[in-house]
Amino acid sequence: MRIVNLAHGNLYALGAFVTASLVGNLLAGMRPLFLYFLIPAGAFAAAAVGAILEPTLLRPFYRRAEEYQLLVTFGLLMILEDGLRFIWGPYPLSASTLFSELGSFTVGDAIYPTYNLLVIATGILAAVFLWAFIYRTRFGLLLRATAQDMRRASALGVNVNRVYVQAFTIGCFMAGLGGAIVVPGQSAVLGMGVDALVLSFIVVVIGGLGSLEGALVGALIVGIFREIGITVFPEIELAVLYLIAAFVLLVRPAGLFGRPA
Amino acid sequence: MNLLETRKLIKYFGDTHAVDNVDFRVGEGEVVALIGSNGAGKTSLVNVISGFFPPDSGQILFRGADVTHLKVHERIKAGIARSFQIVNLFDQLSLLDNVALSIFSRENATQTFWLVADRFGPVWQEAVDILRQFGLDRTREIVAGGISQGERKLLDVAVAYALRPQLLFLDEPTSGVSTRDKAQIMDIVTSVVRSRKITAVVIEHDMDIVFKYSDRIVAMHDGKILADGTPEEIRRNKAVTNTLIGAVDA
Amino acid sequence: MSTVAIPLTQTLSVKTVAWAVLIAAALAVMPFALGEYQTILLAYGLIFAIAALGLNLLLGYTGLLSFGHSAFFGTGAYAVALMVKYLHVQSMELFLLGTVGASFVVAMLFGFVSVRYTKIFFSILNLALSQVLWSLAYKFYWVTGGTDGLRVPTPTLLGGAVGATDDKVHFLAHAYYYYVLVLFIACVLVMWVIVHSPFGKALQAIRDNETRAKFVGIRIRRYRLVAYLVSGVFTGIAGALWVPLNGLTTPDILYWQFSGEIVFMCVLGGFQYFTGPIIGAVVFNYLKSWVVGATTYWQGLLGVILVVLVVALPTGIVGTAKRLIDKTRGATSA
Numbered sequence: 135m136r137i138v139n140l141a142h143g144n145l146y147a148l149g150a151f152v153t154a155s156l157v158g159n160l161l162a163g164m165r166p167l168f169l170y171f172l173i174p175a176g177a178f179a180a181a182a183v184g185a186i187l188e189p190t191l192l193r194p195f196y197r198r199a200e201e202y203q204l205l206v207t208f209g210l211l212m213i214l215e216d217g218l219r220f221i222w223g224p225y226p227l228s229a230s231t232l233f234s235e236l237g238s239f240t241v242g243d244a245i246y247p248t249y250n251l252l253v254i255a256t257g258i259l260a261a262v263f264l265w266a267f268i269y270r271t272r273f274g275l276l277l278r279a280t281a282q283d284m285r286r287a288s289a290l291g292v293n294v295n296r297v298y299v300q301a302f303t304i305g306c307f308m309a310g311l312g313g314a315i316v317v318p319g320q321s322a323v324l325g326m327g328v329d330a331l332v333l334s335f336i337v338v339v340i341g342g343l344g345s346l347e348g349a350l351v352g353a354l355i356v357g358i359f360r361e362i363g364i365t366v367f368p369e370i371e372l373a374v375l376y377l378i379a380a381f382v383l384l385v386r387p388a389g390l391f392g393r394p395a
Numbered sequence: 396m397n398l399l400e401t402r403k404l405i406k407y408f409g410d411t412h413a414v415d416n417v418d419f420r421v422g423e424g425e426v427v428a429l430i431g432s433n434g435a436g437k438t439s440l441v442n443v444i445s446g447f448f449p450p451d452s453g454q455i456l457f458r459g460a461d462v463t464h465l466k467v468h469e470r471i472k473a474g475i476a477r478s479f480q481i482v483n484l485f486d487q488l489s490l491l492d493n494v495a496l497s498i499f500s501r502e503n504a505t506q507t508f509w510l511v512a513d514r515f516g517p518v519w520q521e522a523v524d525i526l527r528q529f530g531l532d533r534t535r536e537i538v539a540g541g542i543s544q545g546e547r548k549l550l551d552v553a554v555a556y557a558l559r560p561q562l563l564f565l566d567e568p569t570s571g572v573s574t575r576d577k578a579q580i581m582d583i584v585t586s587v588v589r590s591r592k593i594t595a596v597v598i599e600h601d602m603d604i605v606f607k608y609s610d611r612i613v614a615m616h617d618g619k620i621l622a623d624g625t626p627e628e629i630r631r632n633k634a635v636t637n638t639l640i641g642a643v644d645a
Numbered sequence: 646m647s648t649v650a651i652p653l654t655q656t657l658s659v660k661t662v663a664w665a666v667l668i669a670a671a672l673a674v675m676p677f678a679l680g681e682y683q684t685i686l687l688a689y690g691l692i693f694a695i696a697a698l699g700l701n702l703l704l705g706y707t708g709l710l711s712f713g714h715s716a717f718f719g720t721g722a723y724a725v726a727l728m729v730k731y732l733h734v735q736s737m738e739l740f741l742l743g744t745v746g747a748s749f750v751v752a753m754l755f756g757f758v759s760v761r762y763t764k765i766f767f768s769i770l771n772l773a774l775s776q777v778l779w780s781l782a783y784k785f786y787w788v789t790g791g792t793d794g795l796r797v798p799t800p801t802l803l804g805g806a807v808g809a810t811d812d813k814v815h816f817l818a819h820a821y822y823y824y825v826l827v828l829f830i831a832c833v834l835v836m837w838v839i840v841h842s843p844f845g846k847a848l849q850a851i852r853d854n855e856t857r858a859k860f861v862g863i864r865i866r867r868y869r870l871v872a873y874l875v876s877g878v879f880t881g882i883a884g885a886l887w888v889p890l891n892g893l894t895t896p897d898i899l900y901w902q903f904s905g906e907i908v909f910m911c912v913l914g915g916f917q918y919f920t921g922p923i924i925g926a927v928v929f930n931y932l933k934s935w936v937v938g939a940t941t942y943w944q945g946l947l948g949v950i951l952v953v954l955v956v957a958l959p960t961g962i963v964g965t966a967k968r969l970i971d972k973t974r975g976a977t978s979a
Contacts, residue, residue: 138765140712191952200764201710202955205912208712208905209951216945328901332776335769343766372780376773380758446862471862479663484861488846496850499843500862506843510873515843554861 137192137198137302140207142309144214145333148183149176149310149324151218154227157318169232170252173314180310181303189295189300196284196298211327219324226321233318249318256315260308265346267304277301332372333360339379343388351390396459398423399444399475399562402511403591404453406443413439414450415618419592421562425433428538428609429598436618437598438480441562445477446470457562471500476560478551480567482600486514488541490531490550493539495522497557509518522557528587530579544574552584565586566595571606577601581608606630614639666735666899672826681818685890686934688822691829692886692929697910697922699879700835704908705916706840707872708781709763713755713771714907716778717877720744720751721884721898723782726795726894737800737824740885749874751778756873760866763855772901779899794895797888808909817890825886833880833923839875840919874971880907902944915961924962 153176193344195202208220236248242388280287288294312316312330313322333356341352356375363371382389399421406414413436421427429437442525445451446467455463457473465473485493498518499505513519526532529549534542534556568584569577579607585608588595599605605612612629614621623634629635672691676684684909696718724747728734734743759770782789787794802824802895809816839845847868850858859865876881888894897903906929912923913932932950936943958965 140769191956194956196824201708202959203703204710204712204765204768205908205955206952209909209948212902212905212948212951213945214948216942216948220942220945232889286715287863328776331769332773335773339766339770371778379773383758383761467859468862468864471860479857479860483854483857484848485857487853488849492846494847494862496846496858497861499846503861504843505847505868506844508839508842510840510843511838511845512843513841526810555856558861 137188137196137211137298137305138166138203138207139192139305140204140331141187141210141214141327142207142305142331143210144218144327144333145180145306145309146313146330147181147218147322147324147327149180149313150317150326151227151313152176152179152282152310153274153314154229156230158227169229173232173318174311175306176314176317177311181307182314184306185299185303187306187322188299192302193295193298199358215324215327222322224324226323227317228321229318230321231318247319253315253319256311260311261346261350262305264308268346271299284373319371333375336375336379337388340382340389343375345389345391348389348391376381397421397456398458400456401444402454402456404440404443404455406413406439406448407418407451411523412436412618414443417453417615417618417620419444419613421596421621423594424592425594425610426588426608427594427596428605428612429596429615430605430612430639431615431621431637432602437615438566439568439618440615441477441596441598445475445564449451470586471558471560474561475564476558477564477567478555478566480570482544482551483546484539484547484550487538489538490526490535490542491519491522493550493554494525494557495519497521497554498616498627501558525553529556529583532617545572545580548572549580549583552580556587559591561594563593563595565595565598567598569601577604613616646856651710651928653720668867669830671798673823675846676819676822681814684818684822685814686930687927688817688825688890691825691912692883692890693810693907693930694923694926695829695832695886696880696883696907697914698832699861699883699928700870700907701922702836702840702848702876702879704911705921706845707848707853707869709760709869709872710768710908711759711771711876712901712908713775714766714773714876714880715775715899715901715903716771716811717748717880718773718884718887718903718907719778719782719894719896720747720877721886722761722894722898723789724748724881725882725885726797727788729797730795735798735801736805736849736923737802737889738804739798741882744881744885745878748878751881752874752877756877756884757954758872760869772904775899775904776901779896779901782896782899782964789896792895794893795895796893800889816965821889825890828882828886832882836879837919844868844871850952864919878925906947912937914956915963917960918963921961921963928941928962947956 137332153173156172156175187210189355191206192203195206233247233249236252238245238247240246268277276287276292277298280292280294284294287297307385313326337352337356339352340355341348341350355378359375359378367374397420399419401417401419402465404414404417404419415436417436417440419440429440431437442448444455446465450463453463454461457475460473462470462473462475472558482616485496488496495512495518496505499512500519504515504516504518523532523535526535531546531549531553534546539547542576548568548571552565555563565584569580572580581604597609609626611624612626613623614629614632616638621631621638622635624632671955676686696714698716699717701713703711719746724744725740728740728743732739755771761775762770768921783791786792789882799813800821800823801808807820842847847858847863850861850863851865851868855865884898910929911922911927912925913929914923915921933943933947936946940946954961960968
């Protein structure tokens, strides 16, 4: 879509906070089983914010130099960060009951939390859905056409504005969903947005810009190496990821699955 | 010896044979027109020769020396320059700055960061002279983004010309301007080129211009050279007129 | 908004020189006009101006927006702190020397990787690289003091000729202020020459049209790297000057938030102008001290101001002022 959004990480954070607070607030009255269905609430919240943001703050800058998009979304990042603090305070929010409710199971000698299976399943479902949506639906076709050539799509009668806001909203939904689904396993913390942004950047560098498969593979690589890094070199796990990214950049600048610019 | 010679030059983009085994040659001092319908491979050929992208195989010889794998700045130092079909200028810099940059680069002065540019009197004088030759003298302080399309096309050529190349590729220097401006642009360009004895290869679609201004015409089609000859020979060439509808007036 | 931007080069007219001398003189008498607190505040502003000048060489002149310049500022600050901790250095000149070396190395490492990229890739890559430095400072606490940071006592100036007296505040508001002022003026002059040199023009060409710059014979990556190195060293020097004033350096100075503030300064002043970052940094410094006192959500407030700036006043203070001056001039001559 060529939309540059530095605040994307904070939409992930928003998803985490919304879900955590919803679960936390309603925990007293409800049975845990129901609460699992509330997890996507964070995704919808992020999507709603995205739907408001795109026409107001992003659209005016599509024709201008990309610096302006970066600057506006950076300002947005700051606003969201403090907005999260304003609404939910500076302390971490957790929804850990959802995590512990599902217990764990043993694989050989290792104990593996069952909740993580839910996360994996959600991830796979989301990936499949997104892929199908972009490559198998009519809307996805319109989206790809508009992303390639906005003017021509518009000349063909496509409502470009609507396509953009819908696409952006879906992107925000995904971000929020990511935050929402992980929050039972780790608390919602201020600063998680930028951490996520930085990590997803590494994912895109490794996987390649513009490629869904690349994002998937990149995320897997980052996830695995991050875990290895945390266990083996806790101080420099972030640096290890950067080394991998730098290595990929030097050897194959377009990323593993990327198309050279 | 030819000034420029390509041998079996190949550049494919997937299934598209943009440059298909091309043996292209340019003699010193010539003004050669490169014609062909859209997609014939003209711009791709220029792109490969100027170093925009490397060929898949084949050789490019400039004054007998193999320049096939030289980097862009090395080719410029060797004497090859080009202008662009879609105007490529430094839009926030003045016309003077645009031309002066070529001169600074040519003189290896762009590495100088400890002297203010204004002190390089001869560079600015030459820039003014060049702009005057191109008829752009009066607007020289205006930023390149603020002049007319015809002036921009001329400036695009001037910027390449200021590199004092021996071989200058002009990619559709008159496209996108009115008929009257077209003639004016070509008059200026050819007079400037011929006065300095620069060899020029001009990609053009306007056949009137092609027949009026060129010494030799090379016609391309589907990545291959279809015909190569004087304007008269090309005019009589049935293969050329068939592929380029309306190439010859009655 | 007009499609034609205002050209960056400003020829050195008598008027410009006169203004510059006037402002330098005004800055020189500030310690006597303002109280000690205000003078120190102004010193911070001048220091941030040096950092912003460094960033703007990349942003305004080369077209590269880095969201990771806190890395250089922090490198400067930590270089000084580590020289104090391990080498027991006290001389400001040695601090600056060490900082230039350290910033150069960091800029070389970061720059080598980042100048292959532009636009968002470049921006986030620098953000990410600075976050790595931040995490290193945070986690290697036995070297860097972790979140507690490292203390830096007042240095000696001019090779030990001027040392801190018992009254530290007086030292900072007078002797140290003048030291900062002289370095500020020097940095402004050096940067002015650089951006008005043929090299500076080549950077602007790269900014405006990378393809054409390449086909005019400019080696893009190399020139970007040099710009990056200069930019990093300038910002590093600012960091080194900052830490004795602050007395302490913590990992916060390496965090992305501070990178954003440096960018903010350039945008506030107008990154399309040479004086933009200078004015932006000084104004931002006052703005931030006001905002921090006004609300605990000052970061959000700054975010709002940034968005408003970009939407309504993209040419910043300097650009808007120029437009107003031109308008009134046009009105009076009409």
